[in-house]
Amino acid sequence: MALPQVKLEATEARLASLSLPESGAWLREAREAALARVQAMGLPHARDEYWKYTRPDTLVQADVPEAALFDAEGEVSFGDIDRVKLYFVDGVFDPEASDDPAVGGVEIERLADVASADIHWAKDVYGVLETRGQDPVERPLAALNTAVATDGVVIRATGKAEKPVNLIYLHRNTTSDAVLHHVIKVEDGAELTILENGPAAARFNKVMEVEVADTAAFHHVRTQGRDHERRAVTHTFARLGRESTFKSFTLTANGVLTRNECVIELTGNDAVAHVAGAALGDGDFLHDDTVFVTHDAENCESRQVFKKVLRNGATGVFQGKILVKDGAQKTDGYQISQSLLLDDDSVFLAKPELEIYADDVACSHGSTSGAIDEEGLFYLRSRGVPRDLATDLMVIAFVAEAIEEIEDEEIAADVLGRLEGWLERRRD
Amino acid sequence: MLEIKNLHVKLEEEDKQILKGVDLTVETGKVHAIMGPNGSGKSTLSYVLSGRDGYEVTEGAASLDGEDLLDLEPEERAAAGLFLAFQYPVEIPGVGNMTFLRTAVNAQRKARGEEEISAGDFLKLIREKAKSLKIDADMLKRPVNVGFSGGEKKRNEILQMALLEPKMCILDETDSGLDVDAMKLVAEGVNALRDAGRGFLVITHYQRLLDHIKPDVVHIMADGRIVKTGGPELALEVETNGYADILAEVA
């Protein structure tokens, strides 16, 4: 089908400013195929059903809207966690600042380094999971990423990783346009935790493809910081084998535009996938969680838990789907999306969906939007807790269900501490 | 000293007058009781004093040790030394009782320009206070009042009072829903706090609480006013004859 004229023009305008980077055979093929996908799909447009709640124009246009740098005043995520730190500055790996990537149980390479090889194991994942994730809903910005990304990590876990790998994204240039593509393979029985934090760039397009093999476990915890003017579109594509585990959690505070897509395919029996997020928005803020979980095997469990706290006209979006394919019996699917609206100007737009083709499944979903409990607030205040602090206590209580999805207690405590720190600085 | 003068209160949302000129003074170190039929305005009085939304003061004044209460935010009233033990303590899912208690203690200390209590000292303090009220570690860990029985909620109120050491305590039907043993426990908690520097306003339906917390003065409230004031014997009169005689007498 031919693309509508507006879409065709916008896509051509963007592609005109891009060229495919030089690369070895395996990667060149993947890039060319991805570019062809972008041309066929066209880049997102405000009239696309999937972009009904979130305007994609600033993510699509060639010019990057300027984003002033933000002084995080020394706050760090995961500071007390023993981890391997890998730094990216405006989307470019910084080997000087980074730790030695030699860690027991994992092989860590840089995409820029393996790009020139003729052949690499990453060939079976790079662009492959992204391509699978294009059906039934197109995700053109992910295909664009596959076509042009030059940096990122290529990680293979062969055993239990000795420590988490922390990808840290620094923003130093007010008009940077960062594209990162990470490829992760967790082999049979292996375990890996990836931590991510930092604003990354004025505009950030990130794809992470994760192959979780049979009986393997992958944990992902990320914080997206307070850099107010940044924009980001991220895609996580995961394919899960038999008895494997995938758990992903994201804490977001501020940012004019964030769209986090997570596309999960459960392809082996008895696999478990949890994806959760807590987002705090204030003022000029739009946060969009778009999640698509496909059950294509028996006796798998999936959970989606998303909480948003919105004030001063902030917008929250949730599009979440559970697709249970024919034959995916004994599926246990759960989805909850909730917003706490701290004033009348803020909005929460939710589109929860279930599509089920198997007859023996248990799926449930719910979405709510509500104001703060005034009775509770008064009770706290009557004990001397000032209104702001009382509100924050209730905010923390509200998002707790999402934070509880983080399995590692130390990491969960770090995330909670980060959240408390943000709230505290906001009060001062 | 809590001084309430000619207090008139209506509902904010409707044209309904609830308090119609309450005059009441509770001296520091004294225990006053308010009794009165259901719907006479006892809880409204306690809410208005503690600063809950939804009420409008149309006339009159209320002060604590000379400080005008009605202009203050609820948290400022608390910092000034006012405490209300709720008739219906509120459940707050997700907020741990311990976190809540420590936050409250520290917020009040901060408001008074005092230093915050350390985590260790707080733990010691709360263990000691909780023990005498038979509040176990599990109740401290659970979210505020969530899944608490009626008696546990009331004991949790008294625990807060013991931790915050207010100057003026208002207890709104703290005895309702309690069995005899639980009521004794609560009364002991209150009596332990009786002190020359602290006043109490005990709202109750029944004489039986007043057997345990002996009041200095008893007031009868009806239709938004204090209609009769006397000594402890007034409570006994209510116990034996009900309110009808008293109301007829003042009508």
Ligand SMILES: Nc1ncnc2c1ncn2[C@@H]1O[C@H](COP(=O)(O)OP(=O)(O)O)[C@@H](O)[C@H]1O
């Ligand atoms: N928020 C409210 N909305 C409607 N009516 C109220 C409200 N608060 C109190 N009232 C009414 O005011 C009167 C006094 O109530 P209350 O103060 O609870 O009495 P008491 O505690 O003495 O039983 C009752 O008629 C009650 O229905």
Ligand SMILES: [Mg+2]
């Ligand atoms: Mg009452």
